[in-house]
Amino acid sequence: MGAGVAGLRAAVELARHGDVLVVTKESLGESNTHYAQGGIAVAMEGDEDVSLHLEDTVSAGDGIVYRAAAEALVSEGPLRVAELIEWGARFDREGDSDAGELLRTREGAHSLARILHSSGDATGAEISRSLVAFARVHKRIRFAEWTMVTGMVTEGGRVVAVDMTPVGPGGSGSVPQRVSARAVLIAAGGAGQVYSDTTNPAVATGDGIALAAGSGAELADMEFYQFHPTALSLPGVPRFLLSEALRGEGAYLRNDKGERFMERYHPLLELAPRDVVARAIAREGLGERGSARPVYLDLRHIRGLDLHQRFPGISAFLKTLDLDLARDLIPVRPAAHYLMGGIKTDLAGRASLGGLYAAGEVACTGVHGANRLASNSLLEGLVFGARAAQSMLTDGLSLLSVDGLDSTPETLSTDGQEQVEKLIAELQAAMWVCAGLLRDEATLRKGLAAQAECEAALEGIARQGKVSRRLAEAQALSRVAHAILQSALARTESRGAHFRNDFPKRDDRNFQLHSVLTRDPRVQFEQW
Ligand SMILES: Cc1cc2nc3c(=O)[nH]c(=O)nc-3n(C[C@H](O)[C@H](O)[C@H](O)COP(=O)(O)OP(=O)(O)OC[C@H]3O[C@@H](n4cnc5c(N)ncnc54)[C@H](O)[C@@H]3O)c2cc1C
Numbered sequence: 001m002g003a004g005v006a007g008l009r010a011a012v013e014l015a016r017h018g019d020v021l022v023v024t025k026e027s028l029g030e031s032n033t034h035y036a037q038g039g040i041a042v043a044m045e046g047d048e049d050v051s052l053h054l055e056d057t058v059s060a061g062d063g064i065v066y067r068a069a070a071e072a073l074v075s076e077g078p079l080r081v082a083e084l085i086e087w088g089a090r091f092d093r094e095g096d097s098d099a100g101e102l103l104r105t106r107e108g109a110h111s112l113a114r115i116l117h118s119s120g121d122a123t124g125a126e127i128s129r130s131l132v133a134f135a136r137v138h139k140r141i142r143f144a145e146w147t148m149v150t151g152m153v154t155e156g157g158r159v160v161a162v163d164m165t166p167v168g169p170g171g172s173g174s175v176p177q178r179v180s181a182r183a184v185l186i187a188a189g190g191a192g193q194v195y196s197d198t199t200n201p202a203v204a205t206g207d208g209i210a211l212a213a214g215s216g217a218e219l220a221d222m223e224f225y226q227f228h229p230t231a232l233s234l235p236g237v238p239r240f241l242l243s244e245a246l247r248g249e250g251a252y253l254r255n256d257k258g259e260r261f262m263e264r265y266h267p268l269l270e271l272a273p274r275d276v277v278a279r280a281i282a283r284e285g286l287g288e289r290g291s292a293r294p295v296y297l298d299l300r301h302i303r304g305l306d307l308h309q310r311f312p313g314i315s316a317f318l319k320t321l322d323l324d325l326a327r328d329l330i331p332v333r334p335a336a337h338y339l340m341g342g343i344k345t346d347l348a349g350r351a352s353l354g355g356l357y358a359a360g361e362v363a364c365t366g367v368h369g370a371n372r373l374a375s376n377s378l379l380e381g382l383v384f385g386a387r388a389a390q391s392m393l394t395d396g397l398s399l400l401s402v403d404g405l406d407s408t409p410e411t412l413s414t415d416g417q418e419q420v421e422k423l424i425a426e427l428q429a430a431m432w433v434c435a436g437l438l439r440d441e442a443t444l445r446k447g448l449a450a451q452a453e454c455e456a457a458l459e460g461i462a463r464q465g466k467v468s469r470r471l472a473e474a475q476a477l478s479r480v481a482h483a484i485l486q487s488a489l490a491r492t493e494s495r496g497a498h499f500r501n502d503f504p505k506r507d508d509r510n511f512q513l514h515s516v517l518t519r520d521p522r523v524q525f526e527q528w
Pocket of ligand 1: 001002003004005006007023024027028030031032033035036037038039040041123147149150188189190199200203204207208241272337338359360361362375376377378381512
């Protein structure tokens with residue numbers, strides 16, 4: 001389930017041994033992976049570089065990175081990236097020739113320049129393009145585009161099949177289908193759409209997390225949502241991401257008085273960990289309900305680097321708004337970006353339910369702890385996508401026959417659709433205010449009340465027995481919102497991306513642990 005970096009990497013591995021169906025809600029290119037700009041972090045300089053990458057990852061994660069997961073990430077990363085290059089991915093090189101040295105940049109909280117990039121700021125699109133092209137030549141991989149996984153079928157504590165519904169112009173077949181599988185990998189990406197302000201595309205509605213939890217799989221670390229500090233902040237314009245690589249190349253942050261304020265917050269200034277920078281921007285510029293005083297990215301002082309050539313995608317987008325990286329102050333604000341939590345898996349991608357596997361942003365191995373190190377997630381997709389596929393193969397589960405679907409429900413009416421859109425917008429706004437960058441018990445309880453209201457209204461609509469993509473997405477968002485709110489309420493400390501105004505300190509004695517959600521309504525805390 002999913003055709004981002006994790007799903008595609010897994011598919012390639014699986015296709016060496018059997019038939020693979022890759023299901024994706026929109027076209028193959030529409031994923032968080034496609035929009036990744038800055039690059040992919042990888043330690044290419046041998047053992048010392050690998051151990052520094054490990055330490056950077058562990059330190060960004062603020063005390064709860066699962067070290068074994070981070071070790072797997074950084075030590076297997078170089079092989080996975082080399083493989084990707086062999087399969088056709090093109091990263092920027094010196095002299096623009098295939099023989100030139102790979103160019104590397106630095107991003108926040110990395111101790112050295114180890115981020116590979118492609119066409120300047122189009123790294124994700126290149127990774128997606130090369131993996132899709134490579135996967136397409138495998139006869140055993142089939143793609144179902146514009147097809148949404150809407151249900152999981154379990155039998156005897158094991159996932160044995162999924163329900164799929166065509167949702168768009170290129171849908172395969174016109175009726176919902178039940179497909180049995182020896183093993184199901186959820187690689188459905190993040191859930192940024194649970195917040196009103198997000199860098200994530202429309203497909204990122206947390207469907208995978210909701211389906212797994214609905215089938216009884218455990219979730220972990222759901223309180224940790226990374227807010228990217230620098231999304232474009234202009235009224236009526238989407239929260240377009242202004243990559244951390246801009247600060248890696250020397251961009252300053254300035255408040256409305258023109259001050260470089262990061263010196264008041266962290267010795268690493270603009271390259272401090274993301275949560276620190278995001279909260280600093282919030283404090284300098286944002287009121288509770290939105291941008292009160294503007295905060296800017298400033299690259300006007302940068303010399304000796306052609307910003308338009310280095311960041312062609314960002315430059316072109318800004319140009320449509322009559323903004324120029326080299327000439328103008330660019331208004332920014334934080335936006336929901338990456339979910340550190342997700343479906344709890346072991347290091348081989350196994351979820352807590354038989355037959356179910358998860359990899360990539362949807363999964364939680366503990367590799368990012370409380371805060372992801374910049375550019376570690378594309379690498380995570382490669383490393384853990386491959387690992388999950390390997391365990392799907394070695395677990396050797398059998399194919400069970402299941403009954404097919406016997407009816408095709410009607411589509412929700414236009415009125416119903418409008419109601420669903422309204423409920424989604426209200427939930428997103430409530431999540432931004434109540435469970436955003438700064439939270440406390442009162443806001444989180446308010447968020448839970450809003451989510452309960454949304455849930456009840458959605459149940460009312462669902463009782464009509466009609467279906468729609470947006471209704472299914474709304475239900476997924478509501479489930480994800482509940483998991484975030486519940487986990488954030490239980491963690492009465494501040495750590496990484498989770499900041500509680502009422503518990504502003506890190507509390508290692510009680511919380512150097514991972515939160516886990518099971519069917520039990522109480523959040524449990526575990527040591528990994
Ligand atoms: C703007 C932006 C910039 C970023 N920049 C970087 C960066 O520079 N470096 C970095 O390392 N990371 C970056 N990230 C994060 C990174 O891109 C993602 O974490 C990573 O690509 C996730 O990959 P994935 O394979 O887990 O999921 P995704 O790439 O999000 O893929 C999810 C797939 O699941 C499918 N799907 C979802 N629900 C369903 C359903 N119900 N049925 C069927 N299919 C479904 C989607 O259609 C999609 O194909 C960025 C993210 C964004 C949004």
